[in-house]
Amino acid sequence: MNDTPSIELLLVEDNPQDLELALRALRKANLANRIHVARDGAEALDFIFCEGAHAGRNFTDGPKVILLDLKLPKIDGLSVLRRLKQDPRTKVIPVVVLTSSKEQRDVIESYQMGVNSYIVKPVNFERFASAVHELGLYWLLLNQPPKVEE
Amino acid sequence: MQHDSQLQASLKEINDLKAALDEHAIVAITDPQGKITYVNDKFCAISKYSREELIGQDHRVINSGHHPKEFIRDLWTTIGRGRVWHGEIQNRAKDGSFYWVDTTIVPFLGQEGKPRQYVAIRADITARKLAEEKLKASTKEVLDLKAALDEHAIVAITDPRGKITFVNDRFCAISQYARTELLGQDHRIINSGHHPKEFIRGLWTTISRGHVWHGEIKNRAKDGSPYWVDTTIVPFLDAEGKPRQYIAIRADITERKKAEAAVLELNAALERRVAERTAQLETANRELEAFSYSVSHDLRAPLRAVDGFSQAVIEDFGPQLPEEGRRQLQTIRQAAQRMGALIDDLLTFSRLGRQSLAKRTVETAGLVRGALLELGSPWSDRRVEIQIGELPPSQGDPALLKQVWLNLLGNALKYTRKRDAALIEIGCVWQSEGQAFYVRDNGTGFDMQYVGKLFGVFQRLHRMEDYEGTGVGLATVQRIIQRHGGRVWAEATIDRGATFYFTLPEESPRHE
Numbered sequence: 001m002n003d004t005p006s007i008e009l010l011l012v013e014d015n016p017q018d019l020e021l022a023l024r025a026l027r028k029a030n031l032a033n034r035i036h037v038a039r040d041g042a043e044a045l046d047f048i049f050c051e052g053a054h055a056g057r058n059f060t061d062g063p064k065v066i067l068l069d070l071k072l073p074k075i076d077g078l079s080v081l082r083r084l085k086q087d088p089r090t091k092v093i094p095v096v097v098l099t100s101s102k103e104q105r106d107v108i109e110s111y112q113m114g115v116n117s118y119i120v121k122p123v124n125f126e127r128f129a130s131a132v133h134e135l136g137l138y139w140l141l142l143n144q145p146p147k148v149e150e
Numbered sequence: 151m152q153h154d155s156q157l158q159a160s161l162k163e164i165n166d167l168k169a170a171l172d173e174h175a176i177v178a179i180t181d182p183q184g185k186i187t188y189v190n191d192k193f194c195a196i197s198k199y200s201r202e203e204l205i206g207q208d209h210r211v212i213n214s215g216h217h218p219k220e221f222i223r224d225l226w227t228t229i230g231r232g233r234v235w236h237g238e239i240q241n242r243a244k245d246g247s248f249y250w251v252d253t254t255i256v257p258f259l260g261q262e263g264k265p266r267q268y269v270a271i272r273a274d275i276t277a278r279k280l281a282e283e284k285l286k287a288s289t290k291e292v293l294d295l296k297a298a299l300d301e302h303a304i305v306a307i308t309d310p311r312g313k314i315t316f317v318n319d320r321f322c323a324i325s326q327y328a329r330t331e332l333l334g335q336d337h338r339i340i341n342s343g344h345h346p347k348e349f350i351r352g353l354w355t356t357i358s359r360g361h362v363w364h365g366e367i368k369n370r371a372k373d374g375s376p377y378w379v380d381t382t383i384v385p386f387l388d389a390e391g392k393p394r395q396y397i398a399i400r401a402d403i404t405e406r407k408k409a410e411a412a413v414l415e416l417n418a419a420l421e422r423r424v425a426e427r428t429a430q431l432e433t434a435n436r437e438l439e440a441f442s443y444s445v446s447h448d449l450r451a452p453l454r455a456v457d458g459f460s461q462a463v464i465e466d467f468g469p470q471l472p473e474e475g476r477r478q479l480q481t482i483r484q485a486a487q488r489m490g491a492l493i494d495d496l497l498t499f500s501r502l503g504r505q506s507l508a509k510r511t512v513e514t515a516g517l518v519r520g521a522l523l524e525l526g527s528p529w530s531d532r533r534v535e536i537q538i539g540e541l542p543p544s545q546g547d548p549a550l551l552k553q554v555w556l557n558l559l560g561n562a563l564k565y566t567r568k569r570d571a572a573l574i575e576i577g578c579v580w581q582s583e584g585q586a587f588y589v590r591d592n593g594t595g596f597d598m599q600y601v602g603k604l605f606g607v608f609q610r611l612h613r614m615e616d617y618e619g620t621g622v623g624l625a626t627v628q629r630i631i632q633r634h635g636g637r638v639w640a641e642a643t644i645d646r647g648a649t650f651y652f653t654l655p656e657e658s659p660r661h662e
Contacts (some may be wrong), residue, residue, distance in 0.1 A: 018454060021455070071448075122490070
C-alpha cells in the first residue's frame, strides 16, 4: 500500500477563492507538491486521523505541516486545533493558523492551544503570497519535525 | 439611818441615770414661762451656744422659723395642759446652721396641778431628716421622669412569666386595647406573626439572663392593623439575681418603617432596572462583537479575491492587455486594499468603545518619544524640526494614549509633507479645566468653517490625491479622549498650520 506518496502539506480552507489564491501562492513558491485540501473541519480531522473517507490512508504518510483556516463549516478551526494538540500522535505536527481574523481572542486562543504560527491573510495578494512563501520554506524545508509515531 | 442610806442609794441611782441620759440625749429644762433653767453639754454642743448664753433665754433663741405658728401653739397647749408632747423640730444653731431634733417634752406639775417645769429630751435626727429630704427629692425626680416618659414612650411592665402588670396610656392608644384588656395577658395579644420563632426565643433568652434587649418589633393592634415599635426591654433582678420584672419601653416607628420599606422597594426596583439595562447592554455588546467579528472575517474575503485575482490577471495575461487595462486593474487593486484599510480602521474604532480602560499614571514625555520613533523619527528624507516642551505625567490607559499621540503626530507629519522645513511643537498649556496637551504644526491647516466635521468618522477635509487617509484617525482620538473624560479640539488657519489640543482629567471622581 506504499504506492501513494506521503502528504507534505494539508490545506484546510472552505472559501474557494481563498483556496485558489493560496494554491496559486504555494505553486509560485514551488510548494505545490503533495498538497491535500480539506474543505471543512470534519474532513480535515478524517484525513489526519485516517477515518471516514480516509480510513484506508496510512497515518505515517503525513502531513508534515497543516495550514488551518479558523472559520470553517461543521467543525471550526479552533476545535480542529484542540483535537490535534490533545492527541499525542498529532500534537507534534506543526499547525499554522491562516485566517482573516485579527480578533485578539482568536490569536490568544490559538496560541493557548499550542499553534506554531499565526498568519492574518492580508487583502494585498502579494503580501499574502510572500507570507505563504516564507511559511512554506520554514516549515517544509528548514524545520525538521520529530518523527510521528503511531 | 437605814432610811438615810436608802435615800442615798436612790439618789445615786438617779445621778447615774442622769449621767447616762446626758451621755445619750440633748436635755433642757424650762420654767412654766418657757425660760431655760438647765441645759446639758449636748444641748450646748448642738446649738453651739454656751450655757451662759442659754440660761434665762427661751427657746426662741434657737427657733429656725421653719414651723408654722400653729405648730408652736399646739406644742404649748399640749404641755400647758400637763400632757407630754412629742414631735420633730428644726432648730437653728448659733452659726445659722439648721439641725433637727426628735423632741419629747414632759411637763412636771406643781401641787395645784399646774406645770412646775418642763423637761425636754431631744435626739439629733439631722442626718435622718436630710436623708428623708433627699429621698423625697429623688422620688419626685423619678415621678417627673416617669411622667415625662409616659408622655414620650409606650411603656409596659411584665412579670417574670411575661404577664402584663402595667401599661401606660400610649400603650393602650397604639395597641387600641383598653388597659383592662391588657393587664394579666401576655404580649401574644399584640403578636403580628411577622417575626420568626427564633427571634422571639432570642428576645426571651436575652432578658431572662438579665441582659437588656433592643430591637424593632412589628405588632398588631386590636383592629388588625400592624405597627412597628423600636423596643428596649430592661430586666430588673431580685436579690437572687433572677428577673423580678421586665420594663419595656417602646417608640412608634411605623412611619419610619414605611419610609424604609418604600426606599427598599425603590432600590430594588432601581436595581432590577439597572440589571435589565445591563443585560440589554451586554446583549447589544455581544451582538456588536459578533457583528464586528464577522465583519473582520467575512468582509475581507471578497476583497482578497478582488485583489488577488486582479493580480493574477496582471501576472497571467499582462502581456496581452493594453497599458490602460493594466492601469485599470491596478486601480481595482488599490480600491480593494483601501476598503481593507477602512474595514480595519473601523473595527479598531468600534473596539475602542467596548474595551475597558486600564488607567494608571503615564509618563507623557516617554509616550511621545515612543510615538515619534514609531513614526520613523528622525526622517532622513525630510527636514522636520520637533520642539518638545514640558510634558507633565497624565492619568490614562497607556496603550490608548499612545494611539492618540500616534494619530496626532502622524497627522502633523502628514500635513507638513509639502513644507521645506516642517515645524512640529509638542507641549502642555494650563486651561481652566486643567492641563491641555497640544500638537502644533506649520502644515496645510484647514478652514475653521469645517471644524465641526473634523472628528467625525470617515470625515475628511482633504482630497485623497493630496493626503491619503481613511478619516478614522481623529474620530479615534476623540473617542479615546472622551472615554477618559477629557475633551479634544482644534484651531487652524488655511496654509498656516493647525493645533490640536486635548485634556485628561487628573483623576475621575468615580475612582475615589
